[in-house]
Amino acid sequence: MILLFNSDLTGMPWKKMEESPAGNEAPEAIGYFLHHGGEKITQTVSILSPKDISKLPETIKYLPEHNDLTIKTIKSCILKYPQSKHVLFCDTAFFSDMPLKAATYAIPYKLRKKGIKKFGGYGLCHQWAYEKAQKLSRKKLEKVLSVYLGNYTNIAAIKNGEPLETSVGFTSVEGIPSSTSCGDIDPTILFQLNSAGMSFKEVNQLLSEKSGLTGLAAWPAGKKCSYLDVIGDKKLSDIKDFFIYNIMKYIGAFISVNGGVDAVIFESEHIKESKGIINELCGRLEFLGVKKRDVFRFEYIRWNVMLEKIKNLI
Amino acid sequence: MNVLVFNCGSSSLTFKVYEQGSSEIFLVVLSGKAHRVGVKGSESSFVEYNYRGNISKDVVNIPNHRKAANLVLKFVKENNIEIDCIGHRFVHGGQYFQKTSMLGKEELKKLEACIPLAPIHNPISLAVIDESTAFYPDLPQYVTFDSAFHSTIPEHAFTYALPKNIINKFGFRKYGFHGLSYSYVSKEVSYYLGVSKEKLKIIACHLGTGGSSVVAIKNGKSIDTSMGYSPLPGLMMSTRSGDVDPMLSIYLMAMYAYKSDEIMDLFNKKSGLLGVSGFSSDIRDIIKDFGEKENAQLAFDMYVHRLKKYIGSYVMSLGGLDALIFTDDIGVKNWLLREKVCENMQWCGISLNKETNKNANIQELTLISAENSKTKVVSIPTDEEKSILHEGIKLMKGRVK
Numbered sequence: 073m074i075l076l077f078n079s080d081l082t083g084m085p086w087k088k089m090e091e092s093p094a095g096n097e098a099p100e101a102i103g104y105f106l107h108h109g110g111e112k113i114t115q116t117v118s119i120l121s122p123k124d125i126s127k128l129p130e131t132i133k134y135l136p137e138h139n140d141l142t143i144k145t146i147k148s149c150i151l152k153y154p155q156s157k158h159v160l161f162c163d164t165a166f167f168s169d170m171p172l173k174a175a176t177y178a179i180p181y182k183l184r185k186k187g188i189k190k191f192g193g194y195g196l197c198h199q200w201a202y203e204k205a206q207k208l209s210r211k212k213l214e215k216v217l218s219v220y221l222g223n224y225t226n227i228a229a230i231k232n233g234e235p236l237e238t239s240v241g242f243t244s245v246e247g248i249p250s251s252t253s254c255g256d257i258d259p260t261i262l263f264q265l266n267s268a269g270m271s272f273k274e275v276n277q278l279l280s281e282k283s284g285l286t287g288l289a290a291w292p293a294g295k296k297c298s299y300l301d302v303i304g305d306k307k308l309s310d311i312k313d314f315f316i317y318n319i320m321k322y323i324g325a326f327i328s329v330n331g332g333v334d335a336v337i338f339e340s341e342h343i344k345e346s347k348g349i350i351n352e353l354c355g356r357l358e359f360l361g362v363k364k365r366d367v368f369r370f371e372y373i374r375w376n377v378m379l380e381k382i383k384n385l386i
Numbered sequence: 387m388n389v390l391v392f393n394c395g396s397s398s399l400t401f402k403v404y405e406q407g408s409s410e411i412f413l414v415v416l417s418g419k420a421h422r423v424g425v426k427g428s429e430s431s432f433v434e435y436n437y438r439g440n441i442s443k444d445v446v447n448i449p450n451h452r453k454a455a456n457l458v459l460k461f462v463k464e465n466n467i468e469i470d471c472i473g474h475r476f477v478h479g480g481q482y483f484q485k486t487s488m489l490g491k492e493e494l495k496k497l498e499a500c501i502p503l504a505p506i507h508n509p510i511s512l513a514v515i516d517e518s519t520a521f522y523p524d525l526p527q528y529v530t531f532d533s534a535f536h537s538t539i540p541e542h543a544f545t546y547a548l549p550k551n552i553i554n555k556f557g558f559r560k561y562g563f564h565g566l567s568y569s570y571v572s573k574e575v576s577y578y579l580g581v582s583k584e585k586l587k588i589i590a591c592h593l594g595t596g597g598s599s600v601v602a603i604k605n606g607k608s609i610d611t612s613m614g615y616s617p618l619p620g621l622m623m624s625t626r627s628g629d630v631d632p633m634l635s636i637y638l639m640a641m642y643a644y645k646s647d648e649i650m651d652l653f654n655k656k657s658g659l660l661g662v663s664g665f666s667s668d669i670r671d672i673i674k675d676f677g678e679k680e681n682a683q684l685a686f687d688m689y690v691h692r693l694k695k696y697i698g699s700y701v702m703s704l705g706g707l708d709a710l711i712f713t714d715d716i717g718v719k720n721w722l723l724r725e726k727v728c729e730n731m732q733w734c735g736i737s738l739n740k741e742t743n744k745n746a747n748i749q750e751l752t753l754i755s756a757e758n759s760k761t762k763v764v765s766i767p768t769d770e771e772k773s774i775l776h777e778g779i780k781l782m783k784g785r786v787k
Contacts, residue, residue, distance in 0.1 A: 133641060173687040177630050178622040180652055180661040181681075186642065188634060237695075241631035249547035257546045257632050258614035261558055263650055264502065268556070272646070276636045278549065287549035310541070317542040321699035328698020329691060331730030359706060360733060 073097070076378050077145050078105040079138045084145055089379045101157040101386050102149050103378045106142050107244075108135040109162035111187055116165045116199055117381045120146070120158040134191070159382050166195030167228075170235045174329070177242070190246075192238035194220050197372050198228040200381075201337045205368045206233070215330040217323060220372070221340040221349065223251040223299045225319065229326035237329055239322045245280055248318045251298050254283035255318065285311055300342060303349045316349065320356055333362060339372040388415075389778055390462065390469045391771045392455065392518070394477075394511045396596025397425045397624065397667075399454040402771045403467055412775060416467055420454035427668050433457050437465060451510040455517040463521065471526045472518050473778040475566065475770065476500075477507035477617060479531040481557045486534075486777040489515065489527040497529070504563075504617050506596075506626070506654050530777045535565025538607040543703070546615075562611035564592040566773035568601050571713045571766050576606075578751055579709065579762060587704040589697055592768065593716035593723070595668065598623050600693065602700035610703050612696050618654060622692050624667035627657035629692070659685050669716055669723070690726045697727070701734045707761045710736060713768045718748050728763060735760030 074089045088099075104120075106113065110131035118124065125146065132139045150158055167175070167190070175190045177183075198218040206213050216230040225248045229237035239247035249255030257279070265275050282294075288311050289297035302308050302315055327333045336357065340346045346369075354367055389412075393400040403416040415438055422431040431448040435441070448454050462469065476483070480503045482496040497515070501508045511529075518527060544560040545553075552558065568590050576583035583606035591600050598621045601611040612620030612628075622628040630653065638644040644652075652661075660667035662685040665675070669689065675682040701707050711717075712724055721744045728738040737759040746752040746765045755763035 172684055173691040176662065176684065176688060177634070178627045178659075178662050178685075178688060178692075179630065179634070179657045181664055183634075183638065183652065186638075188637075190631075241633075242637070243631055243633040245633045246631035254547045254632065256619075256629065257548065258558075258560075258616055258619045259627075259630055259632055259635060259653060260503075260614075260616035260618050260650075261546070261548070261556075262632060262635055263646055264556060264558075264615075265552075266646055267502070272636055272639055276633070278552070279632060282549050284547045287552075288545070288547055290550035314542040314545055314547070317703075320702045324698040324700070324702030325695035326698070327733060328694045328701070328731070332733040356702065356705070 073099045074101050074103065074379060074382055075099040075149075076103040076105075076375055077142070078374065078378075079107070079141045079145075084141055087375055089375070098153045099156050101159055101382050102153065103159045103161060103382050104142055104146050105374070105378065106131065106160060106162045107138050107164075107193070108191060109164045109168075110134045110191070111168070113160070113162040114165050114168040115160075116162055116195055117385070118160050118162075119385065120150075120160050124160065125150070134187075157382075157386055159385060161196055161378055161381070163193055163195050163197075164191040166199045167192030167235045167238050170238065174237045188242055190238060190241045192228070192235065193240035193244050194224070194226055194228070195235075196374070196377060197339055198230065198235075200377050201339045201368070201370050201372065202230050202233060204370060205335055205337045208368065209335065211334070213335045215327075215332050215334045216337065217326055217330075217333055217335070218337045218339070219319070219323070219353070221299065221338060221346050222342065225250065225299065225315075227319070227322045227326060229330050231330055237326050248322060249284040249315070251296060252282065252284045252286045253280045254287070285315065288314065300345060303345065312349075316352060319353060323353070323357070327360070333357075333360065333366070335366050335368060336362060337368040337370065339370045341371070341373060343369055343371040387470045387779075387782060388468050389471055389473055389775055389782075391473045391774045391778070392458075392514050393475045393770050393774060394451060394507065394514055395594055396506050396510070397423050398595060399423055399451055399458070399514065400771060401458045402775075403462065403469060404775050412779075416462070416465075417771075418458070420448055420457065422668075423448045423454050424450050425667060427666050427671055435461060437461075437467075450513065452513040452517050455514040459517065459521040469522075469525065471528065471778065471782060472522065473774045474511060474515055474518075474527065474529045475532065475774055476511045476529045477532045477563055478504035478561065479533055480561075483529070483531050484534065484537070486528060486530045486781050488781065489529055493529065503615070505650065507617060526782070528778055528781055530566060530774050532563040532565045533561040535569050536560075536562030536601075536608045536611055539610060543610040558615055560611070560614045562599070562601070562608065563597070563613045563617050564594075564599050564601070564611075565608075566770040567592050567713060567768040568603065568608065570769050570773050571711050572603050572606065574751060574766060575709055575711055575764050578753075578764070581708070587706050587708045588711060589700045589704070589707060589709075590711040590713060591693060591697075591717055591727075592714045593621075593693075593712065593720075594623075594714040595716060596624055597626065598714075598716065600696040600700065602703045604704055610700060621696065622662075622689050623658040624669070625655050625658045625660045627653045627661065659689065662688060669720060673720075673722060686723075686726075690723065693727050694731075697731075698734070707734050707736075709762045709764060712763075712765045718746070718765050718767050721746060724754065724763075724765065736763060738763060
């Protein structure tokens with residue numbers, strides 16, 4: 073039996089994958105998902121050693137609620153199942169060796185040395201998708217764009233398998249607007265809101281929970297607007313235009329720093345529903361000579377990818 | 387009618403006095419620039435004057451723009467140069483100003499209300515206006531705004547993904563700046579290429595010693611630009627951070643007890659080239675110290691990397707590219723920067739002629755792309771003062787004899 077944990081805002085969902093016939097025995101392996109590994113966790117998938125475990129608390133400051141919960145879970149599982157293999161997945165690790173010119177913010181050193189840099193996100197997804205596309209492709213994929221479509225749409229530029237850029241920043245708020253967070257905005261706006269009487273706690277909540285596609289849709293009773301709503305609901309065509317425009321800007325930016333594009337990979341949990349938007353994005357890339365055979369579409373289900381990776385390890 | 391034009395940059399003050407000839411032709415009788423105003427660096431600050439062909443240079447401490455304006459106004463008075471009105475450039479007029487306006491008490495109040503929108507620029511423009519009023523209390527003055535050129539940006543490009551009610555209440559949207567410069571260089575380049583601007587897809591990079599931005603121009607109209615609600619976001623600049631994760635400031639306040647105005651000050655005045663290099667906000671100093679100082683190369687590489695990203699974005703916005711323009715001080719004078727930005731850009735039709743690029747004339751328009759380059763690359767000095775003059779002529783007609 074393999075047990076997987078994946079913290080989210082509601083707590084710690086977990087799944088028992090491939091129940092073994094014996095039933096109550098200890099899991100063969102347990103996988104944990106860390107959204108933000110800070111500067112210390114640099115492997116996307118790793119079997120946890122005691123040394124790794126000692127590094128984990130340093131990551132808490134970057135994503136307090138999630139990481140605290142994950143670390144507690146890891147510790148109690150290790151106590152309970154010392155014989156099992158404990159596998160850590162880290163979604164920022166892929167970007168840990170991104171070039172400095174891409175990862176650095178143009179802010180003073182005294183701020184940068186506090187661990188402020190672009191950490192990126194969805195590293196497991198982008199790395200997995202790149203490897204899968206390379207296996208399927210006859211030619212070597214040098215200049216690759218990896219586009220994750222969903223409630224946290226984000227893009228990575230990959231050069232010869234190495235990370236070159238990501239739309240996700242220090243936090244997942246930077247980049248393309250998500251279902252509820254604002255994406256790229258002028259930082260001056262935060263201070264304007266504050267000087268109008270809003271506390272920074274309220275500003276934080278506004279930008280991460282009430283903005284993005286949901287903020288623009290302005291549905292009654294605070295109803296959330298998701299990725300599927302935007303690509304499916306014809307009444308939201310203005311928001312869809314805005315969403316696509318923001319994706320295209322990142323696609324252009326990353327083709328530019330990569331010096332061209334050999335392949336574009338799209339990943340989504342809702343790959344079938346995403347057919348329309350993917351075709352639209354590809355249409356806008358035609359003038360650059362991007363052909364159908366250069367485009368890959370993969371369904372990305374995090375649990376399944378975690379399971380696949382663990383099986384390769386044990 | 388003689389017009390004195392003041393053009394405030396964040397670290398410079400350019401000025402010109404135009405004298406009207408017998409017809410509608412205006413001649414420059416005095417021109418010049420105060421350099422390195424309020425800049426920390428190895429070189430000292432100075433004012434250059436060109437008065438009817440006589441060139442002089444005044445090396446003097448210029449701690450702020452008020453002092454710079456004071457020096458110029460003194461020069462004008464001491465040389466008995468006649469002026470009928472003074473034109474100013476104001477970066478951000480917010481919701482108060484959509485077009486060029488005469489300066490009166492009401493307008494002055496509104497300008498003051500605009501200060502927080504551009505905390506570096508608006509106060510220095512006001513200081514220059516203030517100093518001008520002190521010298522010439524009875525002369526008419528007018529103000530031009532940099533955001534006007536970008537009023538054509540479509541909704542999908544000027545929108546921030548914030549709650550609708552907040553957007554409406556505060557007027558949060560992308561405004562964009564350097565409009566006077568973009569208006570001038572795009573006209574000049576379309577004239578030079580012999581193609582009407584309605585048929586051109588242009589990306590123009592206004593790279594100043596203070597602020598820098600990029601614009602995408604289609605059919606002669608701005609469709610997107612890198613600065614935003616304020617002149618802080620976008621490219622990395624001499625002391626401004628450009629794009630950062632919006633959560634950075636909240637994190638710094640929550641974890642390290644920074645105060646909000648401290649962070650605004652850090653992002654606006656101590657970031658960018660200065661923040662990364664750790665020793666200078668001047669790209670020329672930084673290039674000089676490659677290999678000598680640890681972060682000089684990183685600062686330069688970041689500047690190039692971020693500019694390439696914006697060019698790529700706007701190639702997508704335009705659906706192609708006919709002309710890439712480099713302008714203003716850094717854009718025109720820095721061949722190494724242009725060479726690096728244009729490296730590996732064949733994907734969007736750019737190929738540079740390295741020789742002509744290296745030897746580009748900083749005084750005039752130079753075509754620096756290779757002969758077979760699908761996209762034309764041009765280096766051209768900007769002339770914002772000319773744009774300010776023309777705005778003033780339109781406004782002053784009938785007012786002054």
